[in-house]
Amino acid sequence: MDDDMPFDIKQTYLKFLEEDPQLTMPVAAIQSLVALLADAQPKTSAELIEVLQEASQTLKDSVPNSISLSAGSDLFLRFVVRNIHDYSDWEACKRNLVENGRTFAERAKESRSLIARLGLPFVRDNDIILVHGRSRAVHQLLELAASKHVRFQVYVTEARVCAEGQIAAAAFRKLGIPTCMIPDSSVGYVIPKVHKVFLGAEGVAESGGVINQIGSSQVVMLAHQFKKPVFVLAESHKFVRLFPLSSDDLTTETPYTFTTTETEEFDPANGPQIDFTPHKYITALITDLGVLTPSGVSEELIKIWFG
């Protein structure tokens, strides 16, 4: 790092994300906070907490979609606060954290492969699976299933606005999985033929509901209507202490607006990027802590915040 420049948490965060495309936002947030710890050298524990709180707030404010990120930074702050009181030798613990900064990313990847292992029995021969958007956890699971010679087919939605469906479909085809790309508007058309729906998550709310790429909630509600099981694959560090009741409760910089005049050309990207899927539509969450029902999420959160 450039010694003359003052430490910039946002730049550090973006750099981590850029360097490793496999890195998720919460882990990048944790790593940037660790990098800050190494740089800031706080003298007292109170100062340390203050520095971290300030930095995580700055980080949350400076990124447009901060829910996923805040899951990581909140988890890290909670970890620090708990361990300051638990360990007498905080210095050693801090040193350890800084030295092990890199391993967090490794462990996050490990938890993704654990999810794939736990999720493997959910993928069966002759299954037709619907996947919305691109998710690293879903990709890893299907990759594992394909490598075990499970014969299944995948519908991938275009997942417009983020439009990552194309990338996901290409990746599945490369793994030799028969893949069919469909526009988001055809989900209702294919859903009777689908056996199960797999989703990733940006964040998992306290209720067990899921914050994910926009379009997820409509896909899931259609699946629910046709009684198709919906499985969400998410690492436990994405559990976040939010309790949204609808997609409306998630802040967005670009809300939809009503106009009577033709203002500018219609741009679908100019709208919310994420939506919220209520827990009642979700069959199970496949996480590194095991296969949980949505109510299990609040239990895990309670364990670390009030346990």
Add this chain to the structure above:
Amino acid sequence: MSAKGDINVQIAAFTAQLQRREISGSRAVALATAHLISRFVSSRRWPTADDLINQVKRLGRELEKAQPHELACGNIIRRILKSIRTVDETVELVEAVDDRERRSSMFGILSVPGSGDKSTDHMRSRDLKAAVIEDIQVLIEEIGNEEPLQRVGTEMINDNEVILTPCPRSVTLLDFFLKVAQKRSFTVLVTECYPNGVEDAKMFAERLTKAGIRTEILPDATVNAVMSKVSKVIISPRTVLANGGVIASSGMALPCLAAKNFNKPVLVFAGSYKLSLLYPFDVERLIEVGNSGKVIDFADADLMDKLEVTNPLCDYLGPELLDIIITTDGGHPPNFMYRIVLDNYSTQDQIL
């Protein structure tokens, strides 16, 4: 040496009993399995806990192969494996705590790796043996003692209720009704469970009438018609699965669907030995198919020749059909079962 030969004979006898279905019913199988393993642990030689775990696992594989549809056997073996692990761990607690927190909490990715070298100072096998056998004794007592289950259940029955129990054959349920009858008066409707459980249902009804409980036997097809006057449905399944769904005798799904339609509560009674860590990935594989001669007599050769007759012995009921699952440690909503499964079993033992 003679003790070792003795245990092998016992294992062979039990396996044969399972294969020929001379021993059936979850409670009986659970008890027999627990007793067998208790003797197995005390008669075998094993230097470390890991050896013991491997030996018990091998035995478990044999027993599961003998009767793949009787899950109670596997459940008990996994419970005992978990208790062996717990007993063994208490010694290495200090070393293990780091590792365990890492795997079982959201702090997983953050925790700092422990000191590294794991202590090999296991509990001496003699102490381990005593502790494990004591645990198995506790388990055996738990299987036999359904008082807590009856206590919780009694609170849920009111005077003058009409209770529907489709296809009953469970001892747990019979004992429960006899117990409640001492305190409350109620009516029990029993479906006859054609073709597989007719005898059992009749016997069940007979036992209830003898105890002075008003009992009626209904044909299976009438459940929807009577559902409006039923106040609750009580079932005792074969197995409770990790997602809160259950595998029950065939003929139970229909009354539960009717109950849902009329918004009547469905209560599930299950001893904790019925709790399995299976998730119903493939429902068809969990459903046992039985003698089709019970549906159409083989003597009716003309018909048998032209038809394909199947006789599934079980139904799968999803968690959405059930309202509460009452086990020996209280009543739980179906979507909480995964937690009890995680508490009772170790995920390492999923496949024996």
